[in-house]
Structures are given as structure tokens and as C-alpha cells.
Amino acid sequence: MTTSPAVPTVDVHAHVLLPEVEALVADLPGHAEARALDARRNGPAALAVSGPMVRERIPRLTDVTVRLAAMDAQGVDVQLVSPSPSHYHYWTDEDTAGKLYRLANEATAAHCAAAPDRLRGLGLVPLQHPDLAVEALDHALTQGLLGVELSSHAPGRELSDPAYEPLWARAEETGALLFLHPFGCTLDERLDQWYLSNTVGQPTENAVALSHLIFSGVLDRHPALKVIAAHGGGYLPTHIGRSDHAWSARSDAGAGCAHLPSSYLKRLYFDSLVHDPHVLRELIRVAGADRVLLGSDFPFDMGTEDPVGALRAARLPEADFHAVRGGNAAALLSKE
Structure with a gap:
């Protein structure tokens, strides 16, 4: 585990917005229904806040120069950039899903290529079509991306579904990173007030998805899998x-x-975005300081504008602080 203060500060939870993906699906059958489901799950008050919030952040989500300036202000040297989870579109048919993952992978790679020393990227896989998952991962890797981002489930399929075994095997074989980032919670309208869809829904989905990976034996069968x-x-x-x-x-x-x-927590990686220094210390206690990585959810409002400050508030031993700040991620991103 690298613990030197000289290691770069690496943020593994940062997003890019891909307008070309949204243009691809905008007029397709099923899109309106998917938007209606999202609206039901979040509720009108949340949508009224989220729309302007995202619009204000579009430059940071799309313009590399603006992104780099924001990173400099935060003291972040490197970001691992993943598509906004709103781009999953797990409702699309197989043909569209194939076009979507290729477009998302290529667009994310192009964004990162504008600053290759500071930006590394992840692509997408269409979890609703498991037969496409391996080729989507391979396509991401051929674009120079380090792996893929995936949600906590697809319609009718949990991550424990045997149909995903080829994906886990290929990710393990290639050393690809898998960034587990939920989008949407199946508790639906129960969470449609006070932004419970995010504050309760996201950590619930994370816990359910990880439990499926653990209890089903996926991590026994694929012990070298790199899940963040x-x-x-x-x-x-x-x-x-x-x-x-x-x-x-x-x-x-x-x-x-x-x-x-609990033993499987030491086989997984976790970002540090828990919004509470006591919770962060507990995460490090149960998973290990070598398994926690700096994360900000850049640049959304449910993230942190000061990820290094949030980490410092946990008052970790100096070696652990530097490991989480960047040492762990630097080693992971370099595939050493």
C-alpha cells in the first residue's frame, strides 16, 4: 500500500455528461415511459431542484478545461471519470443498447484523451442484455478505458444472476475495474419526497447489490474481481x-x-463519499485502509466540493490518510 505524501490525489467518483447518448435515445419507444418511472420515483419537488442543478453544472460535466480548473481548486490531480448514471438506459432493446455502449465508451474515452495525464475513464455495459456484457467490456478496454460502470441491478435481474458469470470472469481475467453505482431504487414512490430517492435509495441499492455479490458466491468464484x-x-x-x-x-x-x-469487504473497494467522518472511520475499520478510495461524486450536489477536506475530517493516521487520498487508487488505476 502506497502511503507517501508524494502520491497524487485521485478521485474515483467523478462523472461526465454525454449529450450524444441522450440524442440517441430521445425519440425511441420506451423513453417516455422510462422518464415517467424516474419522475415517479423521485417526485416533483426533487425534479424541480435537480433540473436547474444539473444545468448549472453542465460546463464541469462536459468541458475538459472547466473540469481541470475545478480539479485544481479541489486539489485533485487525477479523476476516474464515469458516465452519468442517467445514461444507463437499461430499458433499451438489444440493437440500441449496442449502439449506446459503443457511443458512451467512445465519447468518454475522447473526453479523457483531452487530458490523459489527469483523466482516466470507465465505460458502460448494458446489464439488461447479459449476452452483450462481455463485448461491451472488451470494447471499453480497447478504447483505453479502465473498465465499466454498472448499476445495482437491471430490470428483472440481480447481480447474482448466473447470466452475468461471463462478465465477472472476463473482468477478472483482464483486471478491469467495475464501478458499482446505483441509479434508481425499486422502493419507487415510497421515496418520492424529501429526496429520499437518493438519500435512502442509493445506499439501499448499494447494500442490496453488494449482498447479492457476496451471498451468491460471485466473490468466491472470482476472488480477483476489482469492484469499487x-x-x-x-x-x-x-x-x-x-x-x-x-x-x-x-x-x-x-x-x-x-x-x-464481513470477510468479503476486504476483497472490495469503496469510495469515501459517506458524508460523515465517523462513518468513514468505521468503513476503514471493517474494510481496511487499503480498500477505501477518495470519491467526490463530481460535480453533483450530493457529492462534496472538498473531498480531501472531508477525508481529513476523519482524523486518520497519516499513512492511512495518504493511502485513501490517492495511494490506493494510483496503484489500482495503474494495474500494478
Whole structure:
């Protein structure tokens, strides 16, 4: 684990907006229904705030010069850039999904290529069409991207679905990064006020998705898989004791994975975006200082404008601080 103060500061949770992706799907059957579902899940008050918020941030999401200036202001040397999760469009048919992942991968790669020393990228895979997942990952890698971003589930499929085994195998074989970033929560209208769709929905989806990977044995079958969970892994790391108890006490809970659930946290990576220094310290305690990476959710309002300051507020030992600030990610992004 690199702990030197000289290592670069690396933010692994930063997004790019791809207008060409939205243009591709804008007039397709199913798009209106998907937008209506999103509106139902978020509620009108949230949409009224989110629209202007995103519009104000479009320069930082699309213009590399503006992005780099913002990074300089934050003290961030390198960003791992992933498409906005709004680009998943898991409702699209197979033909459109193939066009979409290629367009997203190429556009993200082009954005990062404008500043290759400071920007590294991730592509997309169409989880709703598992047969396309491996070719989408391979396409991302051929574009010079380091892996792909994926949501917590696709319609009718959890990440434990056997149909994704080829994707996990290929990601493990290539050393590709998998950035687990939910978009949308199936609790639907129960979360349509006070932005609960995000504040409760995102950490819930993170916890459910990671539990599927753990309890189904995916991480047993693919021990070298490089999964980075956004939002500090949601509720799971701070409530992992309940999972351990179920695994020990119940035959159904313990049937799918070989080891205590908490042990798998040390095989995963987590970003630091938990908005509470005490929670961050607990995440580091259960996962290890070598498994937590700086994350800001750049440039959205549910992120942090000062990721290094948020990390410093946790009052970590100096070596752990520098590891999370950039040492861990620098090693991961270089595939050493």
C-alpha cells in the first residue's frame, strides 16, 4: 500500500455528461415511459431542484478545461471519470443498447484523451442484455478505458444472476475495474419526497447489490474481481454484523458463500463519499485502509466540493490518510 505524501490525489467518483447518448435515445419507444418511472420515483419537488442543478453544472460535466480548473481548486490531480448514471438506459432493446455502449465508451474515452495525464475513464455495459456484457467490456478496454460502470441491478435481474458469470470472469481475467453505482431504487414512490430517492435509495441499492455479490458466491468464484462500490458501499459496511449473524445462524443465508460476509469487504473497494467522518472511520475499520478510495461524486450536489477536506475530517493516521487520498487508487488505476 502506497502511503507517501508524494502520491497524487485521485478521485474515483467523478462523472461526465454525454449529450450524444441522450440524442440517441430521445425519440425511441420506451423513453417516455422510462422518464415517467424516474419522475415517479423521485417526485416533483426533487425534479424541480435537480433540473436547474444539473444545468448549472453542465460546463464541469462536459468541458475538459472547466473540469481541470475545478480539479485544481479541489486539489485533485487525477479523476476516474464515469458516465452519468442517467445514461444507463437499461430499458433499451438489444440493437440500441449496442449502439449506446459503443457511443458512451467512445465519447468518454475522447473526453479523457483531452487530458490523459489527469483523466482516466470507465465505460458502460448494458446489464439488461447479459449476452452483450462481455463485448461491451472488451470494447471499453480497447478504447483505453479502465473498465465499466454498472448499476445495482437491471430490470428483472440481480447481480447474482448466473447470466452475468461471463462478465465477472472476463473482468477478472483482464483486471478491469467495475464501478458499482446505483441509479434508481425499486422502493419507487415510497421515496418520492424529501429526496429520499437518493438519500435512502442509493445506499439501499448499494447494500442490496453488494449482498447479492457476496451471498451468491460471485466473490468466491472470482476472488480477483476489482469492484469499487460508490457511496461507501451504502448501508452494508456499517451493518455487516447483521449479515454475519444471518450467515452463522441460518442455513439459507449461509448456503451460497463460503466465508463470513464481513470477510468479503476486504476483497472490495469503496469510495469515501459517506458524508460523515465517523462513518468513514468505521468503513476503514471493517474494510481496511487499503480498500477505501477518495470519491467526490463530481460535480453533483450530493457529492462534496472538498473531498480531501472531508477525508481529513476523519482524523486518520497519516499513512492511512495518504493511502485513501490517492495511494490506493494510483496503484489500482495503474494495474500494478
